[in-house]
Amino acid sequence: MLGDLLALLAGDRRADRVVPPTGFTARLTVFASAAMAFLAVFALALSLATGRLAERWSEELARSSTIRISAPPGQVEVQTQAVLRILATTPGVASARALSAAEQRALLEPWFGPDLDLSALPVPQLIDVVETAEGFDAEGLRLRLAAEAPGAVLDDHTRWRRPLVAAAGRLEALGLMSLALIGGATAAMIVLAASAALAANARVIRVLRLVGARDVYIARAFVRRFTLRSMAGAGAGTLAGMAAVALLPEPGPEASFLTGLGFVGAGWLAPLAIPALAGAVAFAATRFAAFRTLKGLT
Amino acid sequence: MIEFRDVAYSYGGGELLTGITLSLAPGSFHFLTGPSGVGKTTFLKLCYAELIATAGTIEIFGQDTRSMSRDAIARLRQRVGVVHQDCEFLDHLPVDENIALPLTVSGREAQIGNDLDELLAWVGLRERRHALPPELSGGERQRAALARAVITSPELIIADEPTGNIDWEMSLKLLKLLIELNRLGKTVLIATHDLNLIRAARAAQASARVLRIRNRRVEPAGAEL
Incomplete structure (x- = not known):
């Protein structure tokens, strides 16, 4: 041949x-x-x-996480500062910042309209976490959060990422x-x-x-x-x-x-x-x- | 050169040829005769392995045709020049390329120039070399077919009713060409039902041997020929 x-x-x-x-x-x-x-x-x-x-989906979603703090009004700020301190010393976290009231309002605006008064609603505080390329130990972070900020919940986007990446892979x-x-x-x-x-x-x-x-x-x-x-x-x-x-x-x-x-x-x-x-x-x-x-x- | 040993050929449940045992020696000249439809073309096809015997053994150049691969059969045909009854050509190619076809397909294009010019002159088709086959007369087709059959200088030349479609004068010219080839050492086998052609050949070539097909067998013809 x-x-x-x-x-x-x-x-x-x-x-x-x-x-x-x-x-x-x-x-x-x-x-x-x-x-x-x-x-x-x-x-x-x-x-x-x-x-x-x-x-892209895999990378973008894998490199960002969100921490949601639901606590009594007097505890929110205290727990937010505690979480930020924890994140500052957590290996694999590139940066972390608490979303401002305006940013949180913008996130809710598509559902509730532009005249929303956040202070009247029990909206949790959100903290945006950007990971380094190596990433962080999610389970270890969860344990530390549970000990020092009991109202904080880590969402590392895994449950969103998997079906999206799977769908793209199938395509x-x-x-x-x-x-x-x-x-x-x-x-x-x-x-x-x-x-x-x-x-x-x-x-x-x-x-x-x-x-x-x-x-x-x-x-x-x-x-x-x-x-x-x-x-x-x-x-x-x-x-x-x-x-x-x-x-x-x-x-x-x-x-x-x-x-x-x-x-x-x-x-x-x-x-x-x-x-x-x-x-x-x-x-x-x-x-x-x-x-x-x-x-x-x- | 060709050995038939108790050869039979059957087709469609009927036996066309049977009990054939003969040999064609190198440099010999043979006619094969018999009425139309008696099996002359079938016999010739057995001689260049277009058909394979259904019984017995045929050896061509020492090779048993039953055990030959398709490539081996192709190589065998490069050593045999065949003038077919219907003189089939490639109608889209001019006469000279048709005549050179056996050299082209066997990778001997380098030989084409000199051999082709000589051959065209020999068969009287030099002026018609660029014509397409459908433009040729019956005699010209026969001569072109003969030229194609001999361009590789084959050891064996087989012609099936080579004078079937041409006048007597042209038939004699073709016969003369075949006798010349035989004198050059080529083995010639011609199938024809034209007894006058056989008589003319024997007058010029006393050693020509005549075979006849009768009752599905090939046998030497009698003295009446």
Whole structure:
């Protein structure tokens, strides 16, 4: 097979000419490869974007925690100061600060409106904790809080993070599965087109066999043709897909889920592998179809 | 060169050929005759492994055709020049590329230049080298097929009714070409039902041997030929 691949790259004008041009199957291969490559660009963009999203969610949520202090009015400030002292000496805590009344009001505003009087409500005090890259020992911190500030509850976002990261991971897997399905569908289509071309050229193949052509020689002529057509179609489809991704409208903050859908930085190089992969799929698919058909001929 | 040992060939439940035991020696000249449909083409196909015997053994160049791989059969055909009854060509290629096809497919393109020019002149198709096969007359097709069969300088030349579609004058020209090849040491096997052609050949080539298919068997023809 390696020899075939090298021969394919080198090309052979005379060998190429022994198989007549096949109009319909040629157009079908180019069109289908282009369409599949176009879809593959979007599947790849989705997969890369959800991968980034999962990583970002995981990192952002993992590096921040919240401590909620629910205590009688006279105890809130005392326990808040106690918690801040504990946090200042806790390894793995980069910074910690108590949210101001205005910040807490802003958090509740979507539910209660702008005229909320916090002093009339038993709203707990919130402390925003930012972790270092190493993170802190959550269980140890909980024990210290329980001892020195009994009204403090640590929420390290684990129960939020897990389903979000799992969802993003599933989306990423879905993107990869779409790529695999596109590859499979492309292979099936090329097998059909190549089989049709081989059947249409049964007489040519018979003549070639009778003058001493080996199967590998006959197959190579078809394989080269279908591989190059598939690569050309996939190249056009990939460029069109990349242009479409580049022209996607920028989402606003309200569409934060879509933020980052597309390619970023070196990620723009990833779709350039699609034509080569399409060529590899076409090479294997046509080779399979050719040898299967040739075995049925004398 | 070719050895048949008690060979039979059956197809579709019927036995077309049976009990064939004979040998074709290197450098010999053979005719195979018999009425149409008697099995001449089947016999020839057994001689270049397009068909495989259903019983008995056929050895070509010392190899048993039943145990040959597809690649081995392809290599065998590079040593055998065949002029088919229907003179099939690749219609999208000009005559010269069709004639050179056996060299092209066997990776001997370097030989094409000189051999092809000589051969085109020999069969009188130099002026028609760029024509496409559908543009050729029956005689030109036969001569192009002969040129294609001999371009690799094969050890064995097999021709199936090579004069079937051409006039007597052209038939004699073709026969002369085949006799020349035989004098160069090539083994020649021609299937024909044209007895006049056989008589003309024997007049020019006294050693020509005539085989006949009768009652599904291949046997030496009688003195009437």
